[in-house]
Amino acid sequence: MKTFFHSTPTLVNLFTGMLVFFVFGQVTAQEFTSSTDGNWNVNATWNSVTSCGANQNISTGYPPITKSWGCLVAVSINHEVVFDGNAQGFGSGTFSKIELGSNGKLEFKGDLIINGGGSVPEIVLAEGSELVVTGRFDIDRKVNIVIPNNAKLTINELVIGDNQPTITVEEGGILEVLETTTLKNKATLNVYGDFETNAMNFTSGGTVNVGSENGQAVVNGDLFIQNGTLNLDGKGSILVEGQTSTGNSGSIGLKDSSSGRFTGDVTMGNGGSLLAQNSAEFTFGGNLSKRGGAMIVLKNFAKGIITKDVTMTNGTIDLSNNTELFVGGKLNASNGASIKGSNNAGYFICDYPNSTKEDTDFVSLKNNSFYGPGCFTLPVVWKSFTVSPVENKQNQLVWETSKENGSSHYEIERSIGGVQDFETIGEVAAAGWTNTGSRYTFQDRALKGVHGMVYYRIRQVDFTQSSAVSEVKSVKVVNQSPDLIQWTAYPNPSDGSNLQVKLSSGYVSGAVSARFSHATGSTSFEGEVGMGLDQWLQEMIQKASKGVCVLELVYEEQVYRIKILKV
Structure with a gap:
């Protein structure tokens, strides 16, 4: 349980028909803390403690998305939690805070809309945390979101509204918008880490600040700054492809x-x-x-x-x-x-x-x-740059130039999982001086054990040792080597109340086949690893007779067997 404090010694506030007392600076509240990976709207995902009285509209089961009155709500997540559907009016009423710990990941499979009245929700991301919105993230409150080092916020479409919301990407943090980023009047986006969006549109004002030592913004499409302000300082940079x-x-x-x-x-x-x-x-x-x-x-x-x-x-x-x-x-x-x-x-x-x-x-x-x-005279006039996967889990880089003047060589730089840690992985000699087109290729063969997003850029170096970098290209690498995949079932032994399975190493993309066998029978399942498989396993362990059970998983024609003891 956390205690909240107010700077005023005694305050009585009439809030939608209910008296909330702040006595000697202490504020009553209710905190929900994730206890396991799972769905937001499932009671088993949460533990809850409260200092509120019974007449203060205490929330039960799982945390509310919005709450009109009563005990303040704060949420802490240190697991992978999924919210299915749209979250309209998220945090309005007496919702005070949502905090993602270093191991926390929260995914909204739909729209996340922060609007309404009451307390302004505080959203806190710790280093290593991740927030994902697969739909539209619309912030229409005075919310301040900070993305720290090694944290990531991924959004399909971002709207930063005109009620003074602020998003700050600190050095080492990542904000990725797959479609359009829209800024309205009094909206602020501070980029001191990495920000990438497909397009950016200032509709009625708003401010984007890109700066510090490593702040960089990439707009893969068009940039429209209607009434808005784009500021760059320090060593900040922006690349607009459209x-x-x-x-x-x-x-x-x-x-x-x-x-x-x-x-x-x-x-x-x-x-x-x-x-x-x-x-x-x-x-x-x-x-x-x-x-x-x-x-x-x-x-x-x-x-x-x-x-x-x-x-x-x-x-x-x-x-x-x-x-x-x-x-x-x-x-x-x-x-x-x-x-x-x-x-x-x-x-x-x-x-x-x-x-x-x-x-x-x-x-x-x-x-x-x-x-x-x-x-x-530009050292190089770029024509194109592409990255595509080829056979044997390798990536092929191809870039073309229309003209080169004193170009010595190209250094191929790669970063895994983000755009903050580029390292040189190869070098290709350049044409030197030419007014005709040139085409270059490089094959990245050093991808064993790598999975997830991989980012590439080309550094062009001229004969004076001056250099300039190309645009950044990304590709998803799926490493499906069977010898890297290991599974863990837990709890094991199980008393029959719960059973889940997760990858302890390796990477799986797509469906798996599963068979659960015990003394009195066996049942099969097919689907992706996650909540569906875990719910099926929970039903199976509840029905199984006591003794040794066997979970058989089949993926990419490889069979994995786990013995489970039901007590």
């Missing part, structure tokens, strides 16, 4: 040694803005289109690369204090567009003959600033 738009008033800010790589076209309208300062860098892999009052500002040694064309029908590009902007195509300004440079700023335009000229009214330069011809 198109990027600041909408009418979205903003991107980069400072310190942060970097942004926006692979597709970038559009900026009306009040949209990008500010890069203090040695920050950004790259646009496609075209830039600016309209309205959109602004790009570079200060204090910042650097920008726009690989293709810049089209400005209005708005401003303003460089100052030793900053540089490289344009791989042409730069055309019209209407109210303004191009400014001061204090050793430089605009280098590859297709200057077809661009707006320096002596037009659109260009204003001061204090030794440059605007004119100059083509930047």
Whole structure:
């Protein structure tokens, strides 16, 4: 039982018709603690203790998802717990806290919606814990979720609402969104570890901060920053594989040694803005289109690369204090567009003959600033990068380039289970200098004993020893070597009240066949390892006669037998 304290010595609070007394700082509460792996809505999954009185609406059996009045509810999970279906209004009423321990995993097989009134639920993840939402995770309360080192939050679709919720990914933590991440007004996402999403959409505001030593964000699709703010500082980085738009008033800010790589076209309208300062860098892999009052500002040694064309029908590009902007195509300004440079700023335009000229009214330069011809050279122009499994449990990496300039070699880097621990596993010589396409392959044969998600990236190293990394690709490895699989049945001996089976080593994906035999008969089962198999085993051990029983498991044509003693 935990004791909750309040800073006020005595307080009487009228809450939905019930008096809750805080006497000498102590608050009555009820705590549910997981006792085994299982389903949330099964009494046997939980132990419960309480300091509440009988007239305070004590919850029985398993913890409520929402509670209108009565004894405060706190939940602690140190096992694998599954909630089937949608959890609407999760934590509303008198629900105070849910805490995942270092061995805890909570999976919602449906939507998780945090809304409603009453106390704001506190969600705490310990190092090593995992929270999974297979549907939509919609946070519409002032909830603060912290994902610490070695913890992971996996969501199909994430909506961070406009009632000041905050999600913080600490260094070593992982937030993975399989579909779209949506931020609304007053929503905050802090990324100091690893964040990956298929797409990201700021609908009416919101803030994303990417920073510290290892903060990195990956958007595999499009990024739309309507009225929102994307900030990068420290050594924070973002990679956007699709198109990027600041909408009418979205903003991107980069400072310190942060970097942004926006692979597709970038559009900026009306009040949209990008500010890069203090040695920050950004790259646009496609075209830039600016309209309205959109602004790009570079200060204090910042650097920008726009690989293709810049089209400005209005708005401003303003460089100052030793900053540089490289344009791989042409730069055309019209209407109210303004191009400014001061204090050793430089605009280098590859297709200057077809661009707006320096002596037009659109260009204003001061204090030794440059605007004119100059083509930047990227060490490598990437064309594609794929990873796919091949025979004998190996992964094949294939990457192609369109052009290379002084490229020495490629280092293949791999991380198992997350994107925080990349290590070099191989090296491939590069073409050096070429204006034609090049294709490279590498086969990862060192996957024995590995299962789960494996992440790869390619580090390109030029002859000056400068380097740059590719996008990150992932693939799931299923290691089904029979000699690695071992099973444990527990409790053994069993008094007949319960029997479960789990893998003590190895990895199983898919269905298994099971046969339970005892003195008076045998019964078969087929399905996946988990709650269904355990429920069947519990029924079998209850019906079995006392003595030696045999559980036979068949997986991938391999047979495993476990002797169980019923007493």
